[in-house]
Amino acid sequence: MGKVSSTKPETMANESTPLIQTVRVGPPRRRYPHNTVRRFCTIACASVLLCGFATFLLNAVYIWPSWRDHRHPHPPHHGHHGHPPHKGKRLSHEELQKILLDTPSSEKAEEWSRYYTAGAHLAGKNYSQAEWTKERWEEWGIKSSIVAYDVYINYPSDHSVSLLEKSSDTKTWDVAFKASLTEDVLEEDPTTSAEDKIPTFHGYSASGNVTGSFVYVNYGTYQDYADLVAAGIDFKGKIAIARYGGIFRGLKVKRAQELGAVGVLIYSDPGDDGEITEENGYAAYPEGPARNPSSVQRGSVQFLSSRPGDPTTPGYPSKPGVPRAPADETTPSIPSIPISYADALPLLKALNGHGPQASDLNKYWTKNLGLGYKGVKYNIGPSPDDVVINLFNEQEYVTTPQWDVIGIINGTIPNEVVVIGNHRDAWIVGGASDPNSGSAVLNEAVRSIGKALEAGWKPVRTIVFASWDGEEYGLVGSTEWVEEYLPWLSGANVAYVNVDGGASGPHFSASAAPLLNQVLRDATHLVPSPNQSVPGQSVGDVWDGKISTMGSGSDFTAFQDYAGIPSVDIGFGGNGSGPVYHYHSNYDSFHWMSEYADPGFVYHRTMAQVLGILIGELTDVIIIPFGATEYADALDGYLDKVEAKLQSVDTELATEAEIFAIRGSVTSEEVVGSQDAFEESLKRIRHSISEFRDKAAKLDEKAAWARDRLEDGIPWWNLFEKAKLGYTIATVNKQYKFIERHFLFEGGLDNRSWFKHVVFAPGLWTGYAGAVYPGLVESIDAKNYSNGLKWAEIINHAVEKATRSIE
Ligand SMILES: *[C@@H]1O[C@H](CO)[C@@H](O)[C@H](O)[C@H]1NC(C)=O
Ligand SMILES: *[C@@H]1O[C@H](CO)[C@@H](O)[C@H](O)[C@H]1NC(C)=O
Ligand SMILES: *[C@@H]1O[C@H](CO)[C@@H](O)[C@H](O)[C@H]1NC(C)=O
Ligand SMILES: *[C@@H]1O[C@H](CO)[C@@H](O)[C@H](O)[C@H]1NC(C)=O
């Protein structure tokens, strides 16, 4: 096992800051000594000239990008067959926006959706979709290539789930029920009868053939298991039946495994579908909007909050021939299988009357018990010894190529890059929502940008489009790519924009690094909403405006949490009161999309407009459109949350101490360190944040000043003002670009050192949801205030570093 060394982000940051640009424009200055004028000038005069020349060059780089184009014309973009760029014409920002709003079409989006959902495209299994995507992008004028990684991955071979009962007279095991483990074929929905249908299985699940009595574990959260342990359930040799929801599925398996369980089944309870259930009188898909009882949620059971990416190449790209680590650090050792609620019913009913009922535990156990009307009493179990489940799971593990498609448009400023990505791989033949509504949307955005290039546009920043493979198994394609290009990305990447499921309903939702909040809000207000119940309203007007913190569960993770690149994740979806979304099921099909989720593909078009406009805002404006003050305010707000958690620590202590006592690891006496000292250290962070906020506000003011100057224009003779503007722009952009990097801690988080960001990480035991200041929060959870102090220092240092960087 060896580790390919990757350059430290901070080092890289220093290597290629825009200051280098000013240095790079240095050589021409050497011509001055030969300038006859200079010899007769005073020092002041020379300064003015230097100033003027610097201005000229800075303007050349930042203010009149066309200057470079005309001096060094680029060859026509590949793929512009017969459409050479209109030479000399440059698009105004408004003209660009018009193209980005006018180009996306519902018909085209529907065509792309139809293509991607026509055949199986499980990670590493469909090269032709990668090639097709590359060909389309090139057709639209974007130079593209396919980047391959050799990744460790599993494909399903065989499986079965049986309920076995020992007959009282013969003492032999009878199969009382055998789960179908397949989703019903529906006449109305051709995808469901596809010949290359993908079986129901879990990505990165372990093979195994296990038999044991079983326990209902609610959502399988850390606390759910803790409650069961507290109730005296011994998981050794048992099979856990968890319901989907709340946390990332892999963590349900992780905790079961830690507690000694031998297998896990995870089912979709209709109770979590809100109003739209058969119990409430809605017909099930395909007749109506309720969940089809046979639907199964496939998905990865990687331990996502420990580390995403190829489990065998921690922190370095999965290139052919690289050394491989064992996978067991981030993948389960016990088998698991996803099942439908139709298949779960007989298993849950077999628990009736055994052990306490959910309602005997606590309020967290009686939420959304959707199968009561089918006779399920939600007893915990365990099932008696003569009623067991046999779980058989056979997975084939291989190391096999996966293909990211990468398209690049060079910008005027070489070391400022914006990456826009969506994954292409799906668990099923369809995937009309996840991910291919995003893929259709991305294609329409790429096509729009291509149209703008054709009309003579040249972005200020380099644009990189990515169609990732392997997201579903563990963000594999994006993680390996970021690991490979980390040195370049650390120095150049300004922002990452992610779209996963892009359009499966009318409700816009977003999570973002706070630096990007404002540009995101601005973009949504430039795009008309398809909902014109109030005439003229924009996407931003209809949107509730909530921006979540970055967690994990999609391809922004390596950018945000590993490389410190401010990221945003956007899409339209349901809000829980529309048709049930058959996530990772055969019923996330083209038919479902066109009948229920986005009839007419209108939200596909709108999403492509939002994405295009956002790309335009990020790459066509000279000053990076970040809001540093909003970051400072967010840091302050997150600290409130930490303090609130600390205040309620006493009540938590009682239960957690109890749990740890039962498990025999930590006792209630084992509070480590002083809580008072820890609280003091939080005050120091608070103080540092307030200093950061002062500087951040000044930075935003400087940016606003420069923006105004750019807009108003500066008379040609005012060289000093021009130099000042050029210098300000270079400084502001450099400072904005690197703010987020300062929040990386090279040592990484406790026990999961791949995660480098000290502010954002997936929750250790939630996975999807974002944790803020994970080092502090986890120390409070562990009641280890010594560790909390350590983290307070690390965080304080990061805030101070960020403050110094923008002084
Ligand atoms: C790949 O995807 C295309 C388009 O969806 C489909 O037609 C084809 O059958 C798939 N190929 C494989 C090998 O699954
Ligand atoms: C699983 O193991 C049992 C014995 O423990 C055996 O009878 C059964 O055939 C095995 N199942 C498969 C599919 O190999
Ligand atoms: C972009 O710039 C790089 C490096 O300067 C160059 O190698 C590449 O060919 C350029 N790409 C395009 C599409 O012009
Ligand atoms: C449509 O817009 C109206 C007015 O803003 C709003 O009340 C309603 O919730 C919106 N409906 C959807 C589905 O977004």
Ligand SMILES: *[C@@H]1O[C@H](CO)[C@@H](O)[C@H](O)[C@H]1NC(C)=O
């Ligand atoms: C979802 O959106 C619809 C339409 O805007 C609204 O009527 C409903 O109250 C929302 N439901 C939830 C759970 O937010």
Ligand SMILES: *[C@@H]1O[C@H](CO)[C@@H](O)[C@H](O)[C@H]1NC(C)=O
């Ligand atoms: C790291 O994990 C080990 C073993 O699971 C645990 O005992 C330890 O407390 C963890 N350390 C921290 C700092 O969380």
Ligand SMILES: *[C@@H]1O[C@H](CO)[C@@H](O)[C@H](O)[C@H]1NC(C)=O
């Ligand atoms: C508490 O944190 C300290 C410092 O990080 C560490 O050395 C120690 O092992 C931790 N103690 C426990 C019980 O996790």
